[in-house]
Amino acid sequence: MKPKPTSECPAAQEITSRIESVQLRMQAQGLDYYLCHDPANIFYLTNFSNFVHERPFIVLVPASGNLTFLMPKLEEPHVRTQSVGNIELLHYFEFPAPEGEMWFDRLQDILQPNHRVGVESLCPFAVVEAIPGERVATDIVDDVRMIKSEYEIGRIAYTCELLNQGHKLLLSEARPGQMPILMHKEVSTHLMQKLLMDNPNTNVLNSKFNAACQPPQMSHDPHNFGDLFATIVEGGPHVTVVQGLANGYGAELERTFFVGHVPEAAKKPFNDMLDARALAYDLAVPGACMSEVDRRVNDLLKSRGYAENLLHRTGHSFGVTDHEAPFLAEGYQHEVQPGMVFSIEPAIYLPGTGGFRFSDTVLITETGNLKLTDAPETLEDLTLDIAQMVETEND
């Protein structure tokens, strides 16, 4: 059964239950406080997101009771307006500030030398150094984020619905000579407008959409968006990337497509990619080891002769970001569990021929997995008809 998409803010109960999960893990690790600096973790625990420059925002989670939120004075009204749940607010005037009035002075009003404090492994060194007591690098909030609640699955499903529309629009704009940068503008503007119409309270600072398309001369190099004037051409493989954050929840949808015809050299790698993808869907089910999923998918691709043509792991996760842990990656020894949401995107990159990749946003269910994104999947459906394009242009 498909989850029900929503773009609404979380209820207080949703936030409380996240904090309780964090506190349960803190107790197991004997922590008095957990310090969050990552804006994604702060958003997860408070529903607040805004500009972050050099002025630190810090959330302190005690072993029990309410969060304390330390912020620049400038932001206090926004934290009051946006945040969900009971939060103690604490501010510093500015960064930098005179002695005794810096952000770390306020931090030390709460954290004491006898406290054992958990911190994110990516927390800035200077923030870690400002903790007076014992510091333990442990990614508790990131760990809790790995399993999505029903509400969160609804939020991700909503983002996926937008991306489905965006991808359809992107493919409908594809024609020889078209510049992907113009398609990007049209699709991303459309998605942002749709989001704002669906939910006028959207936080645009936590929303963004990308809709890219790599023509065959660069699709073998997946992060290459360097030539802005490269155009769609006859043939392929072209690779699409439609991804983003809708009011704070991320997803992605990617396809390989052709214009008019499929070059001979592209047929086998396209089908081999589909085989690897089918295997990944078979393997990414509850109880599987993430490292093993990636290893077996890579082994299949290597056995078909692509050992030198792999550039990345099988998948990453989504949630309050568009790229996060856990990972379907060799060396990552964790268990696939219901409520996780992965990209599944094994890919082949052939210099001189192009790139072969589909990516979907996929929910792990109790019994298997469920694609939340939707776009054409067969070579036939992904070979666009040029005659049709011209017709559309003359409409």
Place this chain on the structure above:
Amino acid sequence: MKPKPTSECPAAQEITSRIESVQLRMQAQGLDYYLCHDPANIFYLTNFSNFVHERPFIVLVPASGNLTFLMPKLEEPHVRTQSVGNIELLHYFEFPAPEGEMWFDRLQDILQPNHRVGVESLCPFAVVEAIPGERVATDIVDDVRMIKSEYEIGRIAYTCELLNQGHKLLLSEARPGQMPILMHKEVSTHLMQKLLMDNPNTNVLNSKFNAACQPPQMSHDPHNFGDLFATIVEGGPHVTVVQGLANGYGAELERTFFVGHVPEAAKKPFNDMLDARALAYDLAVPGACMSEVDRRVNDLLKSRGYAENLLHRTGHSFGVTDHEAPFLAEGYQHEVQPGMVFSIEPAIYLPGTGGFRFSDTVLITETGNLKLTDAPETLEDLTLDIAQMVETEND
């Protein structure tokens, strides 16, 4: 004399001279290596910028000789294409990866337990922990970045020229009932197109423009962009924000304006803000103490009765970001020097009346300072004529 604007990539000599300045400071601090993780510092030393997700990019600066750049394999062609100067490339396959093949394993191919290594104070804890030898928190690259070269001043001057055009366009679009979100779309799209026409090699991943305008009901709260459907109204104060990064170099331009008439309650604070601003320009000259500049500006505003209406420092700096050190801020005991580039933006925020702020991007010269941005400055020029607006609409 106004600096000559440029949007070109840096020459090898420019990059070499930055690295030499870093190495000179490293030698003074007895460091064998300096580790950069901040994408802005990496861009400054290599001209490379791209997507950064959870896969670390790390630049190691040795006490003498060429940089080593550690990156995910996926990005190696982009580092090769974009980077300027002689760089040793080192890659890891993926994050996460099997034991012995993680990014930190490669790091330890170079850094040894007997090395003394400098790191940025904002470097993630996990990266600092991966350094086998002695670690010293020291912001050497940030410190070198504070004084801009002639080339960099030209780059910032170019960004300022774009913002000048954007601000003019923004004011020309202002009329009662107009939604700032539509003005944002028009201005930011215009600036991005102009940038791409001026320099087709622009790195769009390191370019962005914002053009916001806060109507009086929210302009007392400077980071409040929460109500997307709030419109321009008769009267004021409205506060504009036109800022961005053009191919990697930042600047900003902000004004307070009125539509049709100036409410009585707005006249005195507008003039008091102008007085504080004039004082800041008098004080922000070579040899001044940054803390003192802010203190004296704040003292003037406090003496006029605004002690409770100050929300931020007098200024921050620009360069390869749009918000960075050094700061014109109480407690920041550093000397203003030629080649620094500050925002000068003392401001008054009156709930019920609105916000009063101008911000310009200002170069410190040998003898004083020079505004690189340009927009109207008098109450007369900033009180827009409604009759004129209607005429424009009927054009």
